[in-house]
Amino acid sequence: MLRSLGILLSALWLAACSDDSAPATADASQTRDGAQLYRQYCVTCHGSGALGAPRVGKEHRLYWSHEIEEEGFDTIVHEAIAGINSMPPRGGCFDCSDDEIRNTVIYMLQLSGAK
Numbered sequence: 822m823l824r825s826l827g828i829l830l831s832a833l834w835l836a837a838c839s840d841d842s843a844p845a846t847a848d849a850s851q852t853r854d855g856a857q858l859y860r861q862y863c864v865t866c867h868g869s870g871a872l873g874a875p876r877v878g879k880e881h882r883l884y885w886s887h888e889i890e891e892e893g894f895d896t897i898v899h900e901a902i903a904g905i906n907s908m909p910p911r912g913g914c915f916d917c918s919d920d921e922i923r924n925t926v927i928y929m930l931q932l933s934g935a936k
């Protein structure tokens with residue numbers, strides 16, 4: 822009896838552990854939309870070019886296509902997460918998950934007609 826209780830407890834423990842290791846935002850229903858996050862956090866700089874931010878929009882398609890070609894999509898996403906020069910880490914969205922930043926970068930690339 823005690824032994825099976827032990828097994829049960831360790832099973833619960835393992836379940837709890839694997840739950841803990843998942844990021845709080847991993848739940849798909851909680852992953853915010855790239856368009857929403859872009860308007861909330863990124864448009865301030867990327868809409869106007871403030872602080873030298875590369876602007877978003879079809880007329881800037883060549884810039885973004887070139888970035889993707891030269892650096893690759895994953896590197897661009899990584900830079901958006903880690904920050905680079907005047908680009909703050911996660912664009913200032915400190916509670917954004919990596920997936921949310923990735924979605925937002927995809928949205929920016931779509932707005933620019935580059936993918």
Ligand code: HEC
Binds near residue numbers: 866874898914
């Ligand atoms: C405070 C202004 C500011 C905000 C807010 C901001 N950015 Fe940026 N971002 C910049 C600047 C400046 C650069 C250019 C950095 C450089 O290459 O020198 C940049 C560059 C980038 C790049 C291109 C990286 C590359 O490889 O050249 C991406 C992608 C990006 N930002 C995504 C985002 C996203 C997504 C958000 C919102 C979650 C965001 N930015 C919010 C200023 C900002």
